[in-house]
Amino acid sequence: MWHTGPVPPPTTDTHVEGPGFDPASVLSDLHDAVDAVLAALAALEDWGPSGGRADQYASDVVADEAVHRVFDPAGYGVLSEESGLHPPRVDGAPTVVVDPLDGSTNASRGLPWCATSLCAVDDEGPWVSVVVDLVADTRYDAVRGWGARRDAQPIRRDDAPPLSEALVGLSGLPPRHLGWGQFRALGAAALDLCAVADGRLDGYLDCSEDAHGVWDYLGALLVCAEAGVEVVDARGRDLCVLDPEARRTPVAGAGPALTEALLEARQGF
Template sequence: MADINLQEVHDTLVSIAFEAGRMIMAANTSEITTGEKMNSADIVTETDQAVERLVSTRVQTKYPSYLFVGEETYVAGTTRITSAPTFIVDPIDGTTNFVHGFPHACISLGFAVDRSPSVGVVYNPFLDVLYTGIRGRGSYMQRNASLEQGQGQGPKQKLPLTGSPPLGNLSTTLVAVEWGSQRDGENFEVKARTFRKLTASQENGGSMVHSLRSLGSAALNICATAAGQVDLYWEGGCYAWDVAAGWCILSEAGGKMVSGSPPDREGEGWDPALDSRVYLAVRGASSGQDEIVREFWGVIGEGRMDYKH
């Protein structure tokens, strides 16, 4: 990685994020063409495709030797994340929110080296909030990010925003989750059972978490965890482009990404693959990270989510 200028990659991705954000905000969702992938909960729009073309053109022109993996050009069973330097991109993470006008959608621009998230840029143009991270250099959040200096642009705030207070047990936590687009089968049942056990009273065998939150975007859920606004984010079914950028931002904020399924053997599950599709993100904390991971795995119990590539 020594010969890769991560700062330059970061600066390039931030510039592209603002350009893509303007394209997203210019779209009229009442007029754009909308289609379905797997089902009615798995939506794609012509804006997703146009933004990915923009990003692909920009990064491949500047970095022709680096690979590119994007959601809208992914080919099931063929596309792979290798150890080569790779841009991993979701043009609009939160397309359902985008279509409905719910202001929690973003462009997620990740860069991985040796299958490890090394640069992350996540930009929500609706709220003009930018999250960034560079491996070894910390991560940051900025409000009014696209404004010029002196015109209301917010300061870059180092993540986590709340410091790193210790984690208690699950009953003290706010947990981000998503239903996902697969609404049947064992994966769906594992999610539904786990959601119930997380929220049920302790007298009824539950963990009685403070509550569950769903922003509708994996990248924004991870960034909220990095910021310390939620304590945990549990997900199954998303892809590398959903998590790559946020993963870098989370790690640089002292957070941890582990497997979203309990491991079969002791010592496993603490270092999931970038494209493992089942994740548990934990905020930065002075203590208690490993303990809460084990507690969460215990809530899932014997359930296992299994998603194909």
């Protein structure tokens, strides 16, 4: 088990837990699921295509199976990119939105930018999340109303450069330069968004149209929100949607002015 350290007391969150599903226990279970993924991937020899759907790798399947071994016996619901929606097995259990291996193409090519992203959702939305860099084992976690952490240290973003000086993470290909200082296209939305939360990136812009499922961004969305970074949909839609068919276009800036500048820049395509 990964030791998360003391969890601060709740502030304004109004969540009422079901039996056995208090925030600290859920957070511990999410970290246990990440540990299971790390162990499963460490034993994996074939990182090539799974033989299932066209964009699925063997690592996706192995990671998904590892997550289910933790969540299914505990009664959680699961919405996974790889295995779809499984309702909760216990009354009061949250549903965990799972991307077992975000950036699986990177992983299959040996590019060191891939993650497991987990977000427990209750009736009020994203509640508890963990995102782990599977190469560096950097762990981000957040509990609604309690703050966000990187490797058990609190993170809070309170600086934002203008777009002309910003380092922006991109997904998809923009039609032209949109006015940023520099950009990076790294290939794992969950880690890209967490990098905005901890200050390594200043913004994130999805240049494609509705290419991301909720599993791609929801864990990082809560980390960002608790670190003071808002993640929005380019078309103004709700980003917390438990529908495996739904797709969204996430955009984030380190501050409201930068987020608005990115949205305005994107309007032209």
